[in-house]
Amino acid sequence: MLGMSFGVLACVLLLTLGICFAGHLQRLFPDKLSSCQWLPAVSEAVVKRPCVRLPLVTITTAVIIILAVFNLCFIQTKSPCDINGNPDLIRSDNSSEQHPGSLFYLPYSVFSCILALIACGVFLRVSFELKVVFLTLASTAYYIIILSAKAGLFSCYGRMLYNQLNENRTEDSGTILRALGLVKHPEVMSCIYITLFLVTMLIISQQNESCFRQDFLLKNKNRTEQDEIETRENLNRLLLENVLPAHVAALFVGENKKNEDLYYKSYDCVCVMFASVPDFKEFYTECDINKEGLECLRLLNEIIADFDELLSKPKFSGVEKIKTIGSTYMAAAGLSGTPGQENNQDRDRQQAQIGNMVEFAIALIGKLDGINRHSFNSFRLRVGINHGPVIAGVIGARKPQYDIWGNTVNVASRMESTGELGKIQVTEETSDVLQKLGYSCECRGLINVKGKGELTTFFVCTDMSKQQGMGLS
Template sequence: MHRQEKILLAVLPKNIAFEVKKDMQDTHEERMFHKIYIRKYEDISILFADICGFTNLASEYNPKDLVLMLNELFARFDKVASIHQCMRIKILGDCYYCVCGVPEYQKNHAINTVEMGRDMIEAIRLVREMTLVNVNMRVGIHTGKAHCGVLGLKKWQFDVWSNDVTLANQMESGGLPGRVHITDATRRYLNGAYILEEGNGASRSKFLEKEKIKTWLVVDRSPDYDIVSQETANHPMTIPWKSTRGISKQERLTGMSTRTRGASTRNGLSEEEVLVENVDSHLRQGIQAIHQENWKSMYCQNWSLKYKQVRVENKFVRMKYKDIPFQVTLYVAIVAICIGIKFGLMNLMVFSFIPQAFILLTSIMIFILTRLLMSLIYFSSFIVLITVKLVAIDKYDTLFSVYANFCVLSCLTLLLVVFSTRRSELISRYDFIWKLQALDEQLQMKRKHEQNRSVLENILPSHVAKHFVEDATSVSKLYHESRDNACIMFATLTAFDKFYIECDGNNEGVECLRLLNEIISDFDQILDRDEFRKIEKIKTISTTYMVASGLAGEECADNSHVEAIALFARELLLKLESINMHSFNDFNLRIGINVGPVVAGVIGSDKPHYDIWGNSVNVASRMDSGGVAGRIQVTEEVKSILEPLGYQFECRGQINVKGKGMMTTFFLLPPDDCQCELYK
């Protein structure tokens, strides 16, 4: 339970995770639209960072080693982000982006983000020295506002949307390797903390030129501004990079120097001692509660001891008298046996030479001995006490008669019996309340466990989530698996950038995101069908929907996972056409599919992020980005698998694919009976 909660809160902010779990509990509520989990944040700084020369770096490593290196690098980024109070949003291949000021406002969000960028450039410099590969990092920063939250129904990833986020992304694209590229809006929040120079971003980016964005490059810290003391005031645990010079390059890169991993302790106690202490504490509280009757006024009526809640009283009565039918049955059975024995003995005496008196006396003796053995101690003690008391009273008491004393003694006995039975009833009812509370807590824990599991499986694939929950040490280990014949699909919603407008009429763009949430949620619901159970949603990247199949290994033998992707792509086009008809829009999909080997894994020790890597993934992405709206573009490998199954293709010809050169691609044609206007 605790491990589930820890992983969940590492991926989603606490307020979002709590709201999601609460809504999962209230699934009976009918809604016209899917719930959208988005909040608006003002005065935040957004950082985008991309590894320059990643293709060269990838060529130097096999896929598994590349994932290991990325895991170490991004784990270091996560630790640096924590130091500078930044929140990592997503990892997109070799791109890392984060924000400062979410979910809690940070006064120095701009300075923290610039320091984050400088530390990332230092980290990639260490990679360059260790690998001898010419890699660098391009960092772009912008300050503004954003809508933050999650979209869709599956594989939730915390994300940010706004025009300012788009601008921050373009600042990275128009930046320079090894430099922190900031907008004039960010500069105004730095208060002279850095030495800056003209960035000239418009000369490298058409977007920045079109929007007339003035940019700057960070040169160094300003000697007149004490950034270290400012950081220390905000977070005393900050350790500047210069203080790590004595640490090895490997440790400085990974941020994971050797440390003792002992059992969790509290105040010097071992884990077992802490557990014993907690149990003893609960027992002490329970014993004290027995002697306190405050609970009685909370649950029971003072005189009758009946529970105030009729529902609880009915449960108690049913529990208390549930054995009565059994007891009555047992009593009847015993009486029947006794009667049977009696008649049996009578028949026996008719034909027996044994004197009846002997049998009768024997029966009486057995009965008397049995009764004596059962009640001799209590009965004799009671008789002795009563006799002694009456004799003493008769001999020495001159005020009352024997009859009067007997009445007084009887009344006292009655009061004692009433008090004893009332106390017994009180304890019985108290014990019942404890049992109800224990059952309720157990039910709540089970429900919370199921909620956490459901949310966790909406963040990680079910088999990966199970691996992390069951293995206590797995969170700090790299999880990866190779698949030789995975099928990858990217589908991008076109024209949404023109549709998205931030104005008062649509709540600063929230209503546009609400429609995007509906589209993604409808796509997610298609994945719930049995024919698409082999498909795993990986993530959404802005308006791009990414899925893959064949990640389970055993499902790849007959290539049915490739056909499932093709059918899923067609279903997306049909669904989008229906959405367009009801929302009066003209969105379209640009889809790309490829098949080949991939490495699937989880990177980031503190914030686990599931993704797939490999050349096959890059080619599938290029099939989308270099595709045509309303068409499904596939590689020759996909065509060779689907064509024998009856699918028809149109050869597009050769196109230039980044990292691959010229490639021959094909368009998957719609079936003859297809009525979809979008599917050309």
Template sequence: MMTNINAIKTQLEAIISPEVFDFETDEDFAQSYREQRKSFLLNRMKLQAQLMLIIGLTLTAFFIWVNEGIPAKIHALRIGILLESFILICWFLCKNPLARRYSQIIFLSLSWSATCAIQVDTAILFNYLEPMTNIWNLMFITQATIIPVQWRLHLISHVGTMVCYLGLYAVYRPKFQLPLAHYIEEGLYLFWTGTICVFSVYLYEKLKKKEFRAKRELEIAQEQSERLLLNILPAVIAKQLKHQPTTIADNFHAVTVLFADIVGFTELSSQTSPSELVELLNQIFCLFDELAEIHSIEKIKTIGDAYMAVAGLPDYRSDHALAIANMALDMQKSVLKFNQKNNLSFQIRMGISTGPVVAGVIGLKKFAYDLWGDTVNTASRMESHGIPDNIQICEATYQILKDKYLVEKRGLIKIKGKGEMMTYLLHGRKI
């Protein structure tokens, strides 16, 4: 029995105070929700003001028609004009830039224009103080339906209506025309209506908070997925792949490819724990990634302790060889600083080649942007047949860099699969 009571209590607590995932403690989400709620409130108040203007016109015309005698018709017209003017002011205020700051005041003004204003007007003009519970209930239900946000405002508008009427009653001390049972019944119905309206708005607002947070979390997840995709693929290729999930292959007639390899890394792996080895490699490659970002160069991939990058694609740039040369020289400096900081003696061997390539994405799973062609093979051979702590370049790259960089002729060397090739060593920039 006690277990059933606790279960029922837990269910009631979940309904009355549903979990909102610590929404109030997350200032970013809370601020975003407040801004969204203000926009929703203002748009709905504009709609309500327009509806109230239309209803006010029809009711004014109706009362002018049903009332007999000129004085009564004039009184009805006065009340109608006063009410419509009040609603019209609220409507214009909703369009004012200050409305976002004072939206709660406009909300209460709209509410009380249909409840308190009419009650005050009829009391002053006709000395008529019968409680207009039908109009009050209609207003409460309409607002809870059209503007179901900020349940505290709804509660204030309801209480304000009651306080206004009690104030008028204290001033005029009217005699009620109907039996007491009628007023008790109307009061209970009004209390039930107001309670249901406020409670429904409260639950609606809790639900909207959950929905808003879920939407924001989905948007953040999509943004993170987008960033992750952009870390794997160039932005142009990622966009193309999303709209065209097929094989992507493009020809580029002039790019410069860089291969870099850490000398002695294989031997080091037998002397160092795998976790420490990976951490060292990650630190070095992160330095290279930062340089690639600085020089606007596209990192292609890492293979073990080898690093591959290219300049001139997917967006063409005329200075692709210069960009790669600058990055290669900065990579040498970064490894030197890394060694000094960590008391290590890593050496880096690099190879550069310039020419045409084919670049694209192939396969169905684990997409990767890659390069193919003789230029890629030559850059790889320049690195593998190079000298530690040196940057070896091919003839095509040399012809572009020779006027602006310090280049030493190494001479002909035998390259596997390509025969003898003229190679050069890049040492620095010319002053």
């Protein structure tokens, strides 16, 4: 019976382990268990669903508790032990033959009961209250079996063991044994041992429950703080990207830069655009009607805000706003690519950025026309575009400002200042690229450019109906 009971217990425990680690087995042997796709779902259900986990724990614990005293129930006495504690009358239900050694199974039955109590505390995902119920019921059942149902066996075993010790005892050991009475009443000591382990397991279970609750609260607090940190980082990144381009802001966020560190990059081909509203200088006045110029500034802010709104469109993702100078809007395209590249694929992409900048300028003109219709004004945009090498960098530590420098920037500014209202003026080199991209350019002729002498410039031919459509969108 002993082997049978432990065999059943081993099967139950192996089945429980198999259910709990089903998902891990499927990952360890994906080829052999490829047809058993339900295994991870079973393992996940045990972890996440109490309605699956608690019945499994209850069944496993009940089997362990019952089998701990299962063999004890099959040891019976034919009649009470004699006064000397001779075990001649002890027999097993399964045989009519006498088994004097059967009494020596009693301590192991008590040890099995203690191990069963310990087994109740190994389930970490079970609440403390349920563990108290398991431990209390198991201990009560053990008390009843030891003190009532099998009290004769323990009494017989105690007398036999006490007589054996008396035969070999010394004077000191006999005094101690008589004083303590530990050997003569093994049923009492068995209950004391069970009680000690019961209290110990209750304390350990309560501490585990407290630790898990504190761990849950700390994890929840850390998760909340982590979300707050991520939100704050995203907010700081968005604020920084409003001041710096995204690829530059990523460098400042990702690295521990010192205040004296200098950031700069050289680019071989960048398209630069200046777009201004010259009429705004005449429009701006300070009087009581417009609240000392406040309404004029509000209109300018609306114009610039509508221009910035175009940058959020995927079509103009390669365009970066550099800054605004009064009513002049400065932007550049081609700053997000890897600097210093010279292969043909990058040249094609750089030329496409020039066409993209022209489309952006056309969209700005359309936006301004839409604002004119709503505000009953007649502002017109003057645009100048040029492309070529530039140097980009960040100036300032506490209040960083991203800017670009070079002859390309100066010429683009001159294209705007010498241009005409409602038109896009470009240099001859930029005109050649635009014509390759399918744009039509009208030669303006030689104009005197400050610091550059006479330059041949071109006006980009635009479809006004297309501009108005983009302004309304």
